[in-house]
Amino acid sequence: MTTDLNSRHGLNPAHSEVVEACKIIEPGKALDMGCSNGRNALYLSQLGFEVTAVDNNPGAINMLQKIVSEEGINNVEPQVYDINKAELNADYGFIACTVTLMFLDPARVEAVLADMQAHTQPGGYNLIVCAMNTPAHPCPMPFPFTLEEGQLRDNYKGWELVKYNEDVGTMHNGAQLQFATLLARKPA
Template structure:
């Protein structure tokens, strides 16, 4: 019996023994708020979110600057003979988004970009989202109670991400504490606040 009968979509490619981490929990949580259509995954890595969205019926485009990650995802797409999903190597600091999308997401990616490039990338995300479409962003913060000590080039301040989406329908926004996969000198996982935003573009 096929493996898809035994697992949730977010676990499908994990069960098939591909080198993928689990779909980001905020992508899974966003599904009830999305209309199936075209999705753009900015910073797709090996494809954990792109492949999940494809299983849900989206036509998916994934971009990442890491050539090895893109090659891995492209090989997986070929091995599985998937259509309606494509991946290409793109530097997000120089990206010019083409087309319009129902869902644009970027999870734990923006903190690796030069600060000067973030406003323009968010503006492109917004411009290339169809009316009624949705953006999802999850990215690290630097706050007084949880200062960022790991050297990310960019971190959000309190309410900074929310302010970018003034005029959009805010489905979810929080600045909850999360753990990095990195440990501090005492061996504890480093904790930071993460800005998490799910917002819908107004209908024209």
């Protein structure tokens, strides 16, 4: 069902790490940070999450709003929001931030991570997937921001690391690069 909704609107399937995380995370209030056209937000909505979907691109938010209206979806709230501001105004049980950090202002990433953590409910989860730039795997893409080895893990001291790896993966365009993947649970 979820794939059909995304494909019907020309969207990619939900990110594989979002799909995996949802096998253990109970539906509740979720935030899709850097939602683009809403592939993850739509997936989460169909699982029963109340989703706030934010992106800095008004065109992407308008497209998601159109899908939400056409489909009569009442648990996705698309909003134009500059993630760099690090000014979330609600708390969430699940915050997904997949392939988003690398497009942010590098000087703001630490504040964004701290803001995500502060706005995660006790016992809630953060999922982050972000490109890395390491000596073994220099990043071939000119992203404004990339993580260094251990940097993401170090930002989540005191949280339970449900999943953490720094594996080489392939982007949509075929580029091979190293990604840090973190699923962390805030202490209850």
